[in-house]
Amino acid sequence: MPASFDHTPSRWEKRAEQTLTRTRIFDLHSTYYYHPVRGTGRDFYVMHSPDWVNVVALTPERRMVLVRQFRFGIDDFSIEIPGGVMDHPGEDAVAAGLRELREETGYAGANARLLGRVHPNPAIMSNRCHLVLVEQCKRIAGPAWDADEEIEVTLASVDEVYEWARTGRITHSLVLDALLLLAPVWEKMRQQDPPPAHVN
DSSP, X not given: OOOOOSOOOOOOEEEEEEEEEEOSSOEEEEEEXXXXXXXXXXXXXXXXXXXXXXXXXXXXXXXXXXXXXXXXXXXXXEEEOOEEEOSSTTXXXXXXXXXXXXXXXXXXXEEEEEEEEEOSOTTTBOOOEEEEEEEEEEEXXXXXXXXXXXXXXXXXXXXXXXXXXXXXXXXXXXXXHHHHHHHHHHHHHHXXXXXXXXXX
16 A cells, blocks of 8 residues: 655645747746745746647557657657647547548548547646547548648557557657557457457
8 A cells, every 4th residue: 555644735826927938839938836835936837838639540450540750859750649739729629639630641530539638747738638539540531741740650550559658669658648548448349349350
């Protein structure tokens, strides 16, 4: 059983906020928080970005649609599931996921539903990432990439994807979140209806 500590953290009080800079993908704010017990306060930095959506897309053969692209933050390539920025606050996450799936990969599917929501980095970011599952995905068109996007689209079995996550070939934290939320759903799908054999 985990150790128990006799301490309840205080809820800091937000007193003031100012925008330091605005960029194409996020606004950086300086936010003054006051600690009600200690009677002290200080500025913290918070990135405000639109919500994101990431999509677990499965083909009729139960293979997962993956994207591989260059990521500037790590100066290297990353294997991920399709996803992107939601267009506006309050946009339906499932509709946004279907749009991003089609734009990045040219795939569309059915029985789309929300797996869950996560906070990408609550220490410094205010937004959420919505994780969507889409089944029966087929390629119906070419992708519609943004100006700076170059994406390799590939398929892999779900078991392969989990193995890549365990061995460090997939390192994107939001993809790992999606796989965590997918796990019980995938297990139930396999028990009720085993995936068809893949034919090359």
